[in-house]
Amino acid sequence: MKSTAHIFKYKTKIALKNVNLQNALARSKSHFIDKRRAAVNALPEFNRLRQRACEIKEHTLAHLDFYLEYFETQVHNSGGYVHWADTPQAACEQIVSICQATKAQRVTKGKSMISEEIALNTALELNGIEVTETDLGEYIIQLAKEPPSHIIAPAVHKTREEIANLFYEHHQKYGFTKRLSQIPELVSEARKVLRKKFISADVGITGANFLIAETGSAVIVTNEGNGDLTNTLPRVHIVVASIEKVLPSLEDVATFLRLLARSATGQELTSYTSFSTGPRRPEDLDGPEEFHVVLVDNGRSEMLGNEFHEMLRCIRCGACLNHCPIYSAVGGHAYGWVYPGPMGSVLTPLMLGLDKASSLPHASTLCGRCEEVCPMQIPLPKLLRQLRVKHYQSQGKASFVGLGLKFWAVFAKRPRIYHFMTAIIIRLFARLGNLGIGRNLPRPQGETFMAAWKKRQAKS
Numbered sequence: 001m002k003s004t005a006h007i008f009k010y011k012t013k014i015a016l017k018n019v020n021l022q023n024a025l026a027r028s029k030s031h032f033i034d035k036r037r038a039a040v041n042a043l044p045e046f047n048r049l050r051q052r053a054c055e056i057k058e059h060t061l062a063h064l065d066f067y068l069e070y071f072e073t074q075v076h077n078s079g080g081y082v083h084w085a086d087t088p089q090a091a092c093e094q095i096v097s098i099c100q101a102t103k104a105q106r107v108t109k110g111k112s113m114i115s116e117e118i119a120l121n122t123a124l125e126l127n128g129i130e131v132t133e134t135d136l137g138e139y140i141i142q143l144a145k146e147p148p149s150h151i152i153a154p155a156v157h158k159t160r161e162e163i164a165n166l167f168y169e170h171h172q173k174y175g176f177t178k179r180l181s182q183i184p185e186l187v188s189e190a191r192k193v194l195r196k197k198f199i200s201a202d203v204g205i206t207g208a209n210f211l212i213a214e215t216g217s218a219v220i221v222t223n224e225g226n227g228d229l230t231n232t233l234p235r236v237h238i239v240v241a242s243i244e245k246v247l248p249s250l251e252d253v254a255t256f257l258r259l260l261a262r263s264a265t266g267q268e269l270t271s272y273t274s275f276s277t278g279p280r281r282p283e284d285l286d287g288p289e290e291f292h293v294v295l296v297d298n299g300r301s302e303m304l305g306n307e308f309h310e311m312l313r314c315i316r317c318g319a320c321l322n323h324c325p326i327y328s329a330v331g332g333h334a335y336g337w338v339y340p341g342p343m344g345s346v347l348t349p350l351m352l353g354l355d356k357a358s359s360l361p362h363a364s365t366l367c368g369r370c371e372e373v374c375p376m377q378i379p380l381p382k383l384l385r386q387l388r389v390k391h392y393q394s395q396g397k398a399s400f401v402g403l404g405l406k407f408w409a410v411f412a413k414r415p416r417i418y419h420f421m422t423a424i425i426i427r428l429f430a431r432l433g434n435l436g437i438g439r440n441l442p443r444p445q446g447e448t449f450m451a452a453w454k455k456r457q458a459k460s
């Protein structure tokens with residue numbers, strides 16, 4: 001995991017100059033926003049569902065130990081295994097050892113942000129296991145050797161030409177030697193390559209949008225059907241999920257499914273909603289012979305009950321990214337790790353350490369749109385402000401910002417001197433105009449707001 005503190009500003013500058021990225025971001029922004037708005041407007045009870053979902057989540061988090069143990073018992077009862085992992089390293093070791101125990105050489109994967117978080121592909125490849133991402137967007141960025149730039153649309157930053165070039169470069173070894181240009185052709189070629197991977201995989205790894213305690217099931221929502229081929233065809237199915245994904249019952253999951261697709265892609269439901277419960281039973285026609293669930297903590301139990309607790313309600317819908325003016329301007333890679341946008345600006349410092357991601361809580365205008373659209377009513381601006389406070393406090397008394405604020409406080413506590421000084425500064429700026437210090441500021445009108453307001457009061 002790399003430090004993001006020093007690279008955010010550098011990467012934003014590059015992102016702002018990247019014409020392809022800017023075009024892709026502009027396209028995706030209106031697409032996601034318009035579709036979500038239409039879907040939410042068509043569901044009068046949307047806010048009531050949000051409220052209910054928050055209540056369910058808070059109840060589950062308050063009794064997380066109970067529901068996780070309940071889930072574990074039900075997985076055992078259905079013939080599966082549960083593995084607990086405190087750290088990303090422990091999770092990777094568990095998954096690699098399951099693969100090695102089954103002598104797996106090839107693994108297919110469904111899209112999973114937790115597998116990005118624990119850097120699972122690297123761990124598998126270091127152990128000589130071939131990994132193929134099967135979600136089309138994930139497959140594209142795997143070929144490009146890039147991290148996802150969006151939590152639900154990982155290749156949203158890629159143009160059609162860039163994807164065509166990637167396929168031309170990487171598919172020749174499979175006998176596809178023609179350079180393609182049309183989207184249906186590209187999709188068809190990827191499908192042919194992936195079909196062989198599905199059939200030859202020894203292990204299929206998926207994430208989980210939700211875990212259901214009462215049934216021991218893992219739920220994934222997809223639009224491509226790749227998740228079903230990943231969890232059904234190989235001999236072994238491994239689910240990797242973080243601990244806060246558990247929900248008490250099937251009925252509770254129904255509430256979340258109605259919120260998730262509408263908030264993420266503006267659909268009423270995604271094309272596929274798949275429930276995996278244990279390995280194949282004797283009467284089943286298909287399904288894996290082994291079913292494993294790896295439950296990852298990675299700092300989440302420390303967040304339980306602390307000032308960032310509300311972040312554990314996140315269902316990774318991506319709505320906060322789509323509505324964030326910063327994300328819309330710079331895209332996901334500028335954030336430096338797997339979670340971008342407002343949710344990433346909270347999660348990354350909590351998971352990697354504030355010292356490694358201190359820029360991110362400042363990567364926000366605090367306009368509040370993220371909180372407004374979040375289906376789980378997570379107060380993202382408040383959490384970002386709390387991280388800013390922590391960052392400020394961690395800098396100690398001698399920091400540049402701290403000294404600047406102290407200097408400002410001397411005047412702010414003395415209103416007469418403050419008004420006198422601001423009037424002088426504003427007049428100075430009005431005379432000088434643009435100082436040529438990086439951006440063009442509008443020329444001030446020559447008097448302070450207070451002075452203008454007093455004049456207006458005197459006239460009326």
Ligand code: SF4
Nearest residue numbers: 314315317318320374
């Ligand atoms: S913080 Fe809210 S809006 Fe953002 S991904 Fe999580 S649930 Fe969705």
